[in-house]
Every structure is written in C-alpha cells, then in structure tokens.
Amino acid sequence: MAKVSRSSEHKHTWNHCSYCNNVEFKAQQDFTRHLRERHCTREGGSFVCRYGYNGVCSSLPVEGVNDEDYEEHVYKHHVAVDSSTRRGHLRQFMATHHSSETPSIVADGQQWTLYCASQNLPAVLNDPNRGKQRDFFTKLWGDGFVDKVDVSPSPHLPEITLQHFDSYIKKIARRYRKHVRMNTNSAKPSSHNELLQHFPNLRAVRHIGRPHFDISGIPKIFLQPSLELSNPETFNAVFPFSTKEPLSPGINKDGSCSSHQSGKLLQEKLSHYLDEVEVQIAQQVAHKSDAFFHAMTSHDALSEQLMQTVGVVRALREKIRHIDKTLVEDSLNILKLERLRANHTFVTYKLKLMATVHQTQPTIQLLLSTPDYVAALELIATTQEILLQELAGIHSFRHLSSQLLEMERLIDKMLTSEFERYATADLNRPLTEVQQVLAADKLISIIFGMLRQKHLHFIDTYKDEAFTAIKTVVKQMVIEVLAASDTGDSELGVTGHGDTMQHGMALPDWLNVLQNTTHTLMKLIKRVKAVHDVMRQAADVSAGKMPSGSSSIGGDDAPTEIHVTVGSDPSDSFLSEEEHQKVCAKLQELLTSVCDFAHERVAQLVSAQDRNQVSQSQPPLLMEKATASEVCELSKVIDAFTEQCERVCGRTSTALKSAFKVQASRFVQRFHQDRKNKLNLILDSERWKQAEVPAEFQDLVNHITETGNFSLEKRDAEGDSGSRRPASFLFVGEEKYAVVGTVLLMLKMVAEYCACAEDLSLMAHNLCRHLAELLQLFNSKCCQLVLGAGALQVAGLKTITSTNLALSSRALQLLLWLLPYVRTHFQGLIENQNQSYRSAGGVNALDAVKKNVQSHVKEVDEKVLSIISILVIGQLAQWEARPPVPSQPFRNISRHLTKLHEAIANILPPDQVSNVYMLVHRGFKEKLREQLAKMGIVNNGGPQHGIVTSELTFYLEALKSLKVLPPEELEDETMKDIWDTR
Structure with missing residues (x-):
C-alpha cells in the first residue's frame, strides 16, 4: 500500500499543472518544458521560477539561478516527492539532457528504440538467424548451443509482402517481353539468300545495260577465295566418295567399281562447272568488246608520243647538268665551308663552356667560404640550366647534375x-x-x-x-x-x-x-x-x-x-x-x-x-593582501x-591585461567587501546624533566642489588640518550640513572608490558598480534603522525622534549632492577605456541609487510631517471652545511646534523647515475647520467666536516667535478660510 500511495502521489506531482486549468502531461519532460515556458522568467542570464502561489516559488532565490541549477531545482522541488525518487529522477534528467541519444528506461519504458535492432555483425552478414560462433562448441555443434538474440521488429517500418511488388512486376513484365522479342529479331541471319526468301521481289531487280550472270548452279565452296583441299572437311566436301559408306545395290563389295564411277561423275560435274564459268567470261568479254578495240587503236599513237617525250627529257637533263656544274656546285661549296666554320666555332664554344662548368665546384666552395650563399645558389642554378639545355648528352658530365643537387641540399x-x-x-x-x-x-x-x-x-x-x-x-x-x-x-x-x-x-x-x-x-x-x-x-x-x-x-x-x-x-x-x-x-x-x-x-x-x-x-593570495x-x-x-x-608589433595583446584584470577584480572585490563590512558595522553602532566635522573632511568637500576630483593625495593645505578644531557643520558652498559620523565615513569611502578607479581605470566600471551597491546599502540600511526603527534594537535607542529623522534626511541630502560628481568622475573614466571594457551598468546604477535616495528623503520628510501632524490633530480633537483661553490643547500644540523647531531648525535648511511648518499649518487649519463645523461654531461675533479668535491669536503668536513662516502667512486675514462659508 505504501508503494501504491507513493506511485499515485508521484503521478499527481507531474501529471498536471497546479496553476493551469485542463493541462495534463504524459511524460515528465512535457511537465518540465511547461514549467520553463509558462512558469519561468529569464532576467539576463538568470532563470527565476514562478511555479507557486502568486507567481512566486518559495524554494528558489528571487534573484534567479543559472540554467543548470534551475533544471535541478525543478526536478528537486516540483517533480520528485521523496529523497530516493528525487535522486532517481535527477539522474534520469541529467542522463536525458547530457546524452540525449541513449534511451532511458524510466522515460521510455518498453518503447522500441534504435538499440532494439542490435545484432551481431558477422551473424547479419552470414545468417541473421545464427549467432556468433565464438568458441569450439558453437563452431562444431551449431548456434543452438548458445542463446540467440531475437531482433525485435521496428514499429516504425511496415511489414513488406509480395503484394507490395505486384504493380512493379506488372509494369516491368511488359517491358521485359518487348525486350526479348527485339533480341530475338536481331539474332536472325541476314544473309543474301535469307533476304531473298523474305523479299522475293528483289530477284526481279536488274541493272539496266549490264548482263545477267547466273552462277547458282555452281556450289559455293568453289567460289570461296580460300579453297584449301588440305583441309579434311573441304576435301570430303569436294570428294564425297572418299568417305566410307555402307554398300548399296550396284556397288561391288570391294568398292573399286563404285569409286571409279564416282570419280567420273565428279569429273563431269567439274567440267560442267568450268564450262559455265567460261561461258560467263565469254559473255563478259563480248559485252566489253568495244572497249578492247578502242584501246588497241590508241596504242600506236601513245607509243609515238612517248618517244617524243623521252627526247625532250634527255635534252632537259643535259641543260640542268651544265647549270649545276657552272653555277650551283661552287656556291654549295662556299655554303659547306661556312657551315664547317660555324660548326668549329660551336665546338670551341662548347669546349670553353665545358671548361667553365668544370670549374663550378671549386667556385662554389670558394663562395661558401666567403660566405656568399646567394651567389653559390645562383651558380648552381645556372650550371644546372646549362647542363640541361646546352650540355645535354655530354658523357663526362653525366654525374655533375646529381653532384650539384647534393651540394644544393x-x-x-x-x-x-x-x-x-x-x-x-x-x-x-x-x-x-x-x-x-x-x-x-x-x-x-x-x-x-x-x-x-x-x-x-x-x-x-x-x-x-x-x-x-x-x-x-x-x-x-x-x-x-x-x-x-x-x-x-x-x-x-x-x-x-x-x-x-x-x-x-x-x-x-x-x-x-x-x-x-x-x-x-x-x-x-x-x-x-x-x-x-x-x-x-x-x-x-x-x-x-x-x-x-x-x-x-x-x-x-x-x-x-x-x-x-x-x-x-x-x-x-x-x-x-x-x-x-x-x-x-x-x-x-x-x-x-x-x-x-x-x-x-x-x-x-x-x-x-x-x-x-x-x-x-595556503594563506590568502598576495593580491588580496x-x-x-x-x-x-x-x-x-x-x-x-x-x-x-x-x-x-602594432597590435594590443590581451593576455596580460586579462590576467591583471582577474587579479584587479580580486582586489576590487576585497576592497569592496572590506568597506561594505565596515559600513555595516558603523551603521549598526550609529546613534544618529549630530557629530563634529574634522578639518580633513571639510577640505575634501572643498576640493570636490572646486575641482570635481576625489584624489586623496596629500596637499599643501593639509599641513595645518590637524591643528584646526573640528567644526559643528559641514559646509558645501554656502549651505551647511549637520551630519552624523557615519555619513562622514561614507564620504571618505566614496572618495576612496573614486581615487582607486582613477588609478585602476581598467576596473572603473566594476568599482562604479560596487560603489553603487555600497551607496544602495547605505540608503537601505538608513531606511531600516531610522524609518524602520531598527536602531532601537541594534544601537539601543529608546525612540526615533524628529532629530534622528532630520539627521537621516540631511545625510541623504549630502549623498544627493555628491552623486553628480561621482557620476561625472566614473563616466569620464569608463569612456576612456577600450570598447571591450566599457560597461554602462555602473553609471546607470548610480542613477538608480539617486532615485532611491530621493524617494527615501521624501519618505523621511513625510515621516517628520506625519509625527507633528498626528500630535496637532490629536490636540485639536480634544479641544473645546470654552474658557480658559488659551486652552490646554492649544498650549500643547504650541509646545509641540516649539519642540519640533528645536529638533530640526539647526539640522534642516531654512527653506525645508519653512516647508514643513507650512504643511503643518495648512493641516492645522483644515482640521480646525472640520472641528468648528462639527461644533457648529460660526463667524457671527458671538462668545464662542471670540474664544476661537483668542485661541488663533495665541497660535499665530507662537508661530511668529518661531520665525519659520513668512509674515504674510501669519496675518489674521489668512485665518478666515477656517470658517465655513455656508
């Protein structure tokens, strides 16, 4: 029963989606694919699982993980139900994704795969039904001695029968019969007699003007160009009586009379054949008689012309012989002598060339001793060319070419x-x-x-x-x-x-x-x-x-x-x-x-x-120290x-810079982690009280304001900074800031980040990003400690006062003043880097920090306003328009306003203090108007109206003594809007 329940629970886990209606899955891969497509978001290179209530997975970090960790998370928390099942499915998942070609028994079950078609190769080549003859027994006693491997048929291929070839056989049969018929016709004899048998009309064809010769009565054997009686077959065909035949009637038993008669018959046949041939020749000669007579008539004329031609030729030869003797022989002798001299000159040139080539090897040795390798190689190349073109066939130089080749090597x-x-x-x-x-x-x-x-x-x-x-x-x-x-x-x-x-x-x-x-x-x-x-x-x-x-x-x-x-x-x-x-x-x-x-x-x-x-x-790395x-x-x-x-080399090498970047990143990480830990410690110990400002911080702010530079190098002006007394406020231009100790240290940290980025410009984008993270940490930590009242537990404060809130707001305002200088500093450093090292993420992160700080400052101001507004509204709710005047609620309101002024007047700038009191004043009038309407007091000059007027006079005098609102806002005329005009 336990197994059945676990199986059903496992099926229920991935068989359907818990947050999509009417979606079921037959395999785990379909379920995981559905989670990736419908319940997963990709943020950059990270994957965030959304398979949970309100699109939030309770077991995956919000910031996301990489692809491999996400897939492991899905199988661990959304597919498997216990540890054993989880490990089994995880192994199946890794095997499926890392070796997709290998069949999975868990996923496929008994499904047919390519591996089901496996068979021994020698068995397939010989007989698929026989196994491998691996030893003596299978060789002598057959494959029945061992187990056979049955090849399971593939469900993807149909079963082929003879019916699949019916259409092909019908189509080919017609072509095959036609082919056989054509071969039969082409194999028939094509002799002249066979053509006459098939076409008898050809016998009537005769050439006009030519005699007809009929030699059909003569056997063909006598008409062959090669009649060799030495051939036994030919001899027996001509003399058929030479073969031994059985005795017939009229023939003697000894055979002498029969042979004699056969010889006579054969002689008569041959005489007859000769007569036919002579008759045919006579007919041919008679047919050509005109040509013979014409030739005999022309013979005498041709003989006479031939004698005349012989005389002319003899005279021509005599003339040519005379010209040859007088004109040609001497000229040819001159040409012969000239040719002989040219040959002698050529032989002399060849001999000199041979003598020069013979000195090639010593010359090469001399050039190599210089060393003049180019001249030696040129000499070898020239000599090889001469041997190939001009001295080819010289027997004495038959080995020189190979010797020169060896010298070249x-x-x-x-x-x-x-x-x-x-x-x-x-x-x-x-x-x-x-x-x-x-x-x-x-x-x-x-x-x-x-x-x-x-x-x-x-x-x-x-x-x-x-x-x-x-x-x-x-x-x-x-x-x-x-x-x-x-x-x-x-x-x-x-x-x-x-x-x-x-x-x-x-x-x-x-x-x-x-x-x-x-x-x-x-x-x-x-x-x-x-x-x-x-x-x-x-x-x-x-x-x-x-x-x-x-x-x-x-x-x-x-x-x-x-x-x-x-x-x-x-x-x-x-x-x-x-x-x-x-x-x-x-x-x-x-x-x-x-x-x-x-x-x-x-x-x-x-x-x-x-x-x-x-x-x-080993101990920590050097770069970390x-x-x-x-x-x-x-x-x-x-x-x-x-x-x-x-x-x-004209090109930048990146190996060293990449290695240094790794080390610098390690240093920057340690640099950032140290300051991050330090900031956490000082924020946890901060009691949010106004601190004195040492001279070095004032000098740093002045230097940033004047030059925009965060360099921490010692300047001449710092020589007497140790002798100057700390100031109560930090002055930025004409504006003064009441600060806590943490924001001063934060200011120094920012300057350290900027100075380090200026020295390590390669890591400027990383430092900018880390600085944005540090500023974001400062902002969020301040919000937790002050607005979230976290300082009550970590710093031991009894309560969060308006002074604490004002100091927090002022610290954030100092940070807002600093951020534009920081952004300009890092933007200039990042733009000077190569394109491959540029990153705008850090600068954009500073913009995001600025928005968060502004929002935090607004929340702090609203918190201060809400505190005083709650006090004022609470007192007005208890006020009744009756003597004595001023009443206790109005006295309490005056006291609260005075305490607020004492808390924030020396911390916040005058315009911000005036803005706070302006909002409080407007809220007071709105609440007072509602209270008067509720009490039914109208502006009619009655006793209650006089009491209200006296109370307002006391309230306005209290505000005038604080000097936080413009005089025109404290006139009696400005209080008329509290009365209901109805």
Whole structure:
C-alpha cells in the first residue's frame, strides 16, 4: 500500500499543472518544458521560477539561478516527492539532457528504440538467424548451443509482402517481353539468300545495260577465295566418295567399281562447272568488246608520243647538268665551308663552356667560404640550366647534375644550421650589450640564402628560439629575485617553465619580479624587432621593392650600418609579389607572436598565486593582501609594458591585461567587501546624533566642489588640518550640513572608490558598480534603522525622534549632492577605456541609487510631517471652545511646534523647515475647520467666536516667535478660510 500511495502521489506531482486549468502531461519532460515556458522568467542570464502561489516559488532565490541549477531545482522541488525518487529522477534528467541519444528506461519504458535492432555483425552478414560462433562448441555443434538474440521488429517500418511488388512486376513484365522479342529479331541471319526468301521481289531487280550472270548452279565452296583441299572437311566436301559408306545395290563389295564411277561423275560435274564459268567470261568479254578495240587503236599513237617525250627529257637533263656544274656546285661549296666554320666555332664554344662548368665546384666552395650563399645558389642554378639545355648528352658530365643537387641540399642544411646557431647566439647573449644586431653581415647572407631557396621556415625557427629565450628570461628573473629575497624560502619554488612562484614570497618581491621581468623582456623584444627589420629589409631587396645599398638597421639606441649586397636591378630579384607578401605576413606574425607570448608568460607570473592557492591550502593570495597603491604600481608596470609591445608589433595583446584584470577584480572585490563590512558595522553602532566635522573632511568637500576630483593625495593645505578644531557643520558652498559620523565615513569611502578607479581605470566600471551597491546599502540600511526603527534594537535607542529623522534626511541630502560628481568622475573614466571594457551598468546604477535616495528623503520628510501632524490633530480633537483661553490643547500644540523647531531648525535648511511648518499649518487649519463645523461654531461675533479668535491669536503668536513662516502667512486675514462659508 505504501508503494501504491507513493506511485499515485508521484503521478499527481507531474501529471498536471497546479496553476493551469485542463493541462495534463504524459511524460515528465512535457511537465518540465511547461514549467520553463509558462512558469519561468529569464532576467539576463538568470532563470527565476514562478511555479507557486502568486507567481512566486518559495524554494528558489528571487534573484534567479543559472540554467543548470534551475533544471535541478525543478526536478528537486516540483517533480520528485521523496529523497530516493528525487535522486532517481535527477539522474534520469541529467542522463536525458547530457546524452540525449541513449534511451532511458524510466522515460521510455518498453518503447522500441534504435538499440532494439542490435545484432551481431558477422551473424547479419552470414545468417541473421545464427549467432556468433565464438568458441569450439558453437563452431562444431551449431548456434543452438548458445542463446540467440531475437531482433525485435521496428514499429516504425511496415511489414513488406509480395503484394507490395505486384504493380512493379506488372509494369516491368511488359517491358521485359518487348525486350526479348527485339533480341530475338536481331539474332536472325541476314544473309543474301535469307533476304531473298523474305523479299522475293528483289530477284526481279536488274541493272539496266549490264548482263545477267547466273552462277547458282555452281556450289559455293568453289567460289570461296580460300579453297584449301588440305583441309579434311573441304576435301570430303569436294570428294564425297572418299568417305566410307555402307554398300548399296550396284556397288561391288570391294568398292573399286563404285569409286571409279564416282570419280567420273565428279569429273563431269567439274567440267560442267568450268564450262559455265567460261561461258560467263565469254559473255563478259563480248559485252566489253568495244572497249578492247578502242584501246588497241590508241596504242600506236601513245607509243609515238612517248618517244617524243623521252627526247625532250634527255635534252632537259643535259641543260640542268651544265647549270649545276657552272653555277650551283661552287656556291654549295662556299655554303659547306661556312657551315664547317660555324660548326668549329660551336665546338670551341662548347669546349670553353665545358671548361667553365668544370670549374663550378671549386667556385662554389670558394663562395661558401666567403660566405656568399646567394651567389653559390645562383651558380648552381645556372650550371644546372646549362647542363640541361646546352650540355645535354655530354658523357663526362653525366654525374655533375646529381653532384650539384647534393651540394644544393648541403647548402640548405648549412643555412638551416647556421641560422639556428645565429638565433641561439643572438637571443641568449647578455641583454646588457648595446649592439642590437649580432653579426649583421652574416645574418644578411643567411637570410638572402633562405629567401633564395624559398625556405621560409627560418622565421618560425627564430620565433621558437625567441619563445625559449622568453621562458629562460622569466625563469632567471624569478630565480634572481627569490635568491635575493629575505622573506622567501631558501628552496626556490620555480618549475621548469619558470612561471610558478612560492606562496611565501612577499608582495614587494613579487612586484619586483614583475617589474624586472617586463623590463628585461622589453629589451629582448626590441632585439627581436631589430632582427625582424633586417629580415624585412632583405625581403624587400629580394623582391625588388627598394634600392640596394646601406641602410641603418637596429634600435634607436645603437643603430647598425648594414650593407645589402644584392643588386638593385629588378631582374636580379628572386621573390615574386605573392612570395614577398607571404614573407611580410610571417614577419609580422613573428612580432605579434613574440609579444603575445611575452604577455602570456608575464600573465602566468601574475596568475601564479591562483594556481598555488588551488593546488594547496595556503594563506590568502598576495593580491588580496595588496594595498591600492601597490595595485596601482602593478597597473602602471603592466600598462607600460603593453604600450611598448603595442608600439613594436602594432597590435594590443590581451593576455596580460586579462590576467591583471582577474587579479584587479580580486582586489576590487576585497576592497569592496572590506568597506561594505565596515559600513555595516558603523551603521549598526550609529546613534544618529549630530557629530563634529574634522578639518580633513571639510577640505575634501572643498576640493570636490572646486575641482570635481576625489584624489586623496596629500596637499599643501593639509599641513595645518590637524591643528584646526573640528567644526559643528559641514559646509558645501554656502549651505551647511549637520551630519552624523557615519555619513562622514561614507564620504571618505566614496572618495576612496573614486581615487582607486582613477588609478585602476581598467576596473572603473566594476568599482562604479560596487560603489553603487555600497551607496544602495547605505540608503537601505538608513531606511531600516531610522524609518524602520531598527536602531532601537541594534544601537539601543529608546525612540526615533524628529532629530534622528532630520539627521537621516540631511545625510541623504549630502549623498544627493555628491552623486553628480561621482557620476561625472566614473563616466569620464569608463569612456576612456577600450570598447571591450566599457560597461554602462555602473553609471546607470548610480542613477538608480539617486532615485532611491530621493524617494527615501521624501519618505523621511513625510515621516517628520506625519509625527507633528498626528500630535496637532490629536490636540485639536480634544479641544473645546470654552474658557480658559488659551486652552490646554492649544498650549500643547504650541509646545509641540516649539519642540519640533528645536529638533530640526539647526539640522534642516531654512527653506525645508519653512516647508514643513507650512504643511503643518495648512493641516492645522483644515482640521480646525472640520472641528468648528462639527461644533457648529460660526463667524457671527458671538462668545464662542471670540474664544476661537483668542485661541488663533495665541497660535499665530507662537508661530511668529518661531520665525519659520513668512509674515504674510501669519496675518489674521489668512485665518478666515477656517470658517465655513455656508
């Protein structure tokens, strides 16, 4: 029964919505989706659950949670009913959302899924009904020895039968029969006789003017172009009597007579066939007789013409022979001699060229010893071209091409090794050297050689060496500072990367490490920049972008004169425009990567304390113990390093600033939390009495009023602030403020926030937001303590007086005076930041604080007015128009007004005090008018009218003595409106 009740209760939990009518769900996912769509609001990145009475969930914070926490809350408080069920559904929820493709037994039950169609792959390929032959038994005794896995049919696929293919078979059958019929027709013989059998009319077709030849009586075997009697089949077809046949009547048993007669018959048949052919030939000749006679007639004429032609040809040949002897032979001899001389000259040129090519290898060795890698590579390329084009086929040079290729590979290795040695020597030499470029001529030669070979990996090699040098510098700086530190442990806490320091290092030592590291890295980056300039200039010369000659390469402190040896002729350039752009892009990427890597390593130093704190249980982080001045000093170091790197590479690196922002955020959080706790403590202990104003606070207010600056730096005027006596009021221009001690400390805190934001401009938006939170805390805490009477419990006050309310109002008014200066200060700081760091939330939060403070001031003023109004109205309710005059209620009203004046006159400004009394006076007249109407007293000069007039005279005299209302408001004429005009 317990299980049934729990099941029904669980079903009731998510089966329907408690606040939506006629909405039921079949699955938990539908219910959770309904809660997200109908009973959840999204505020920024937070989710607020509204599934509850009046749209408020009692188990979720009002400010909202993230997406994952919201989903966990739904399954914990709105779906599951007990701990076991809650954990089970929570696991189901996480499995469903994190692995949506895996079927859920809880959600799906026995529902068919893709996993139900699983089967062993070898079994499917061979026989789906057979299992896997995994061992000896299944191999020999069959798959019946093991359990089979039945593949359950999918409910999503219909069952296919032969009826599904009926329409297809009917349609294809017609096409198949037509195809077979066409193949049958095409396979029939197409010989001449078969065509005549099908088309007998073709026999009547005869060519007009030609004789008809009938050779149908002659067997076809004699008409074939290849009649080979050596073939047994052909021989037996011609001599059929040669085969042995059974004896027939008329044939002897020995067969001799029969064979003789068959031979005669065959001879007669062949003679007959020959006669037919001769007859056909005779008919053909007779048909062509005219042509034969015409040819015989023309034969004699052709013979005579041929004899004449032979004579003419003989005379022509004699003339040609004479011309050849007298004119052609000498000229051809001259051409032959000229050709012979040209051949001799060409051979001489080839021999000289061969002698020059033979000296190629020694020349290359000489150029490499210079070293002039570009000239050596040019010589190899030229020689290879000559061997391929002009000396092709020379046997003695058959191995020279491969030798030159090996030398070119050797030069490539030499260039690579030389550049690696140069990069190591250049980046690892002492940074105190003035010379920016080491062995500039050698570097130029190596770079030109690399560019000539189109090997651009040297830029990546130099970048890797620069990364290694940066790591070494960072590690060395940490070791030096730790070794010189008195506070650090004797055992250096430095890893192989040089980026993790011991937690015991003092903050000054840590700042010293960062300052020395950035200064040293900047020297190294400038050295890399100098080499980059050499590489860029060499690339420009190689692409013909600039004239050759000497150009100054190096840093500003130590320029180096470098002579570029490549010719200025554009034809001498060996880099194309595309290759030049690629080199320039890689060189720019070199500078950017080096600067970014340097920023990353310094950022690791800045964040080193975070990793230590996570990995071990250690004291608070250094940044949480740092002062504002120390954080500002760190900010200046980082800003200077960032600006210098930006001037070098032309781009801002964000790694270091991001790391510093994390540390600065930690400092700002601690900075804000300290002041927040301090404000809570001083507000809880505040007794809301007027306090004296030290001279330093007056000077701070004067400085803010005059300059709008909140800087807390010591000024010359502060030299005598300690000798001046505290004042009773805080003067802002011509206006004086009676303040409590808490608002003075609050004023100092605001100045500290503004000064810190000015020093840490990167965190200006965070500080602005925290300051708005602090001001909002001050405003709400004042409201709780004064208006909410919380000071009675925390501070031990007996009651909340008008003086307490007036001091609270005055403190809030001082805050309203300060807010415009604060807003202007932070708005200027935030606008100066990069777009990625801008945030208008803090400035807008200050506007919200201003509205809340104004509303609070209004509530305090209304509270003061309500207190005195209640007292005055209570006395009027007890008043009766009878002697003695003045009556006790009017005396009490006068006393209350006097006490109110004593309470607020020296605290609130005169115009505000006058406004309070004006409202009290109007309320008094309104209530008095109602009382007179209730008592039936009219303005008729009677006794009661005289009593009222006397009472009013006493009341007006009391107000005149307070001097809080204008004289025209205290005239007798102004009291006429208390009488009912009816």
